[in-house]
Amino acid sequence: MEDVRAVADTESLSVSEVPDPIAGPGEVVIDVVAAGVNRADLLQRRGAYPPPKGASEILGLEVSGRISAVGPDAGGWRVGDEVCALLAGGGYAEKVAVPAAQVLPVPAGVDLQTAAALPEVACTVVSNLILTANLRAGELLLIHGGSSGIGTHAIQLASALGARIAVTARNQAKLDRCAELGAGILIDYTTDDFAQVMKDNGGADVILDIMGAKYLPGNIAALRTGGRMVTIGLQGGVKGELNMGVLLAKRLSVFGTTLRSRPVDGPGGKGEAVTKTLEVTWPLIEAGRIVPIVDSVFGFDDAAAAHARLDSGDAVGKVLLRVGA
Template sequence: MRAIPGTASATLTDVPDPEPQPGEVVIDVAAAGVNRADLLQRAGHYPPPPGASDIFGLEVSGVVSALGTGVTGWRVGDEVCALLAGGGYAERVAVPAVQVMPIPHGVDLVSAASLPEVACTVMSNVVMTGRLAPGELFLVHGGTSGIGTHAIQLASALGARVATTARNEDKLARAAELGADILVDYTVDDFVERLKIEGGADVILDIIGAKYLARNVSALATNGRLVIIGMQGGAKAELNIGQLMAKRASVSGTTLRPRPASGGPDSKAAVVTETVARTWPLIESGDIRPVIDSTFPLAEVDAAHARLESGDAVGKVLLTIG
């Protein structure tokens, strides 16, 4: 099969076809999502977890073409999408069956590739870790990213008020269309002061990391929860523990890619199950829709990576493969 191994050159290469191991399915890939983790891996900063494929790609959609021993619930010919630890930029991929999801009704096969990573990330961090409740105030940084566009819609569908940051009026207008109530242009305004007017954020989903740590804690409400999922602004910063204690607040840092496929409440299987149970009905009802910025053929991976790295994309960038 053709695939793009996760090296700096990102060259389309012939590699052996995957064979399903026990508990795995093979998917003939229709499309793969492009994520910042792919850019980090290409730069040599985010190697795949031990045992995972070194081929780029953390999510795909496609058609089941083979079943490993012990797999139940899936059949050859099923149209699916899947969360991966690697291997998505390829014509075929083997994946644990517990990380495979049905395609929500009303979503086409290619667009479904935009869902696994963002839906599972937002469910695991905003709901399972952040415990966002109806009526609470939720802040997501980077509201027009793939994560941001999905997080705004899910939080709004759950009955929360939604605040977001973005870098210009056009992007903020797109965020408002998705359900954001409080819009902050971070190049002009201070999100901390804006959130303080609202009484502080109950849950903050942060992709920036060190650069925003102190300001995020300042923006939290009493009993607020800050969940950090990215380090675009660095990995080390000082934490004012006194301020955190005074607010009875918490700071969590999580990743999705290295988690085990199964084996407990923090496993990918648990996240996938919760996502299908809680997010898929909201997609099928129209409360959440996939937001696709652009699609590129697999051979144009450089252009797809450049589009994501530019910061101009609104929603997901996809590679079409099948």
């Protein structure tokens, strides 16, 4: 089996041959058709985001494909089922073994290749906006990076839930795309003060944050009393200063979460996120109310170009690697 992984200088990728994976207890093996490219992959390539203990060192956190082997106690999955899956690693490969609890059926109306754009964003958005922040109809949600894979999905889910949506992005073209998906308050972060815009609109009830330290003061200012912020990325740094007086006075809740390192089972585990995603998101996809947004698709041997596309900041939606047929 071929796979793609980072090599010693951490800025390069190499294709190599490795043994085929075997389906252990509670696992299935998927013959990969496509893999999603995520910022975590870019960080891992640079040596800044090692896989969790016991996870594959091969890059890739989500795939779509067909089940080719089923281990003991792997639920009702069968060989030949077309699926997509959430991974802790191993997706840039021709085959991957994955816990059955992290496998989802391909939604009706979505082709098998495009389905690779769904697991990471769908499970991330559900676990953070619904399970963590408890976003409700009528609330105002601020999404940083609205044109990203997570952002384009979050806009659509929040819109379906009846929330009002504000987004930040870096140019008008990206903001226009966010508006098409359901965002109503459009903030160009290169020219606008997002905190002031939010205060002018009564403050955000929920913020989905990918920036971390750089945006911490602005996010706290942007939240209304009783607001909740969920930080899922640290593109703006890891250390910031928090005014605890404002936190107390406004009765704010600040959460930090990751999906990759969670256990499979138990409260807060990947299995819970997958189950909730199947309950909430899959019917919306099958009804056409949420559409996977794919920016570009690259061949398996062009993983470096796929990384460059995502790293450029020009992508709108997901970048995919096409692995098999």
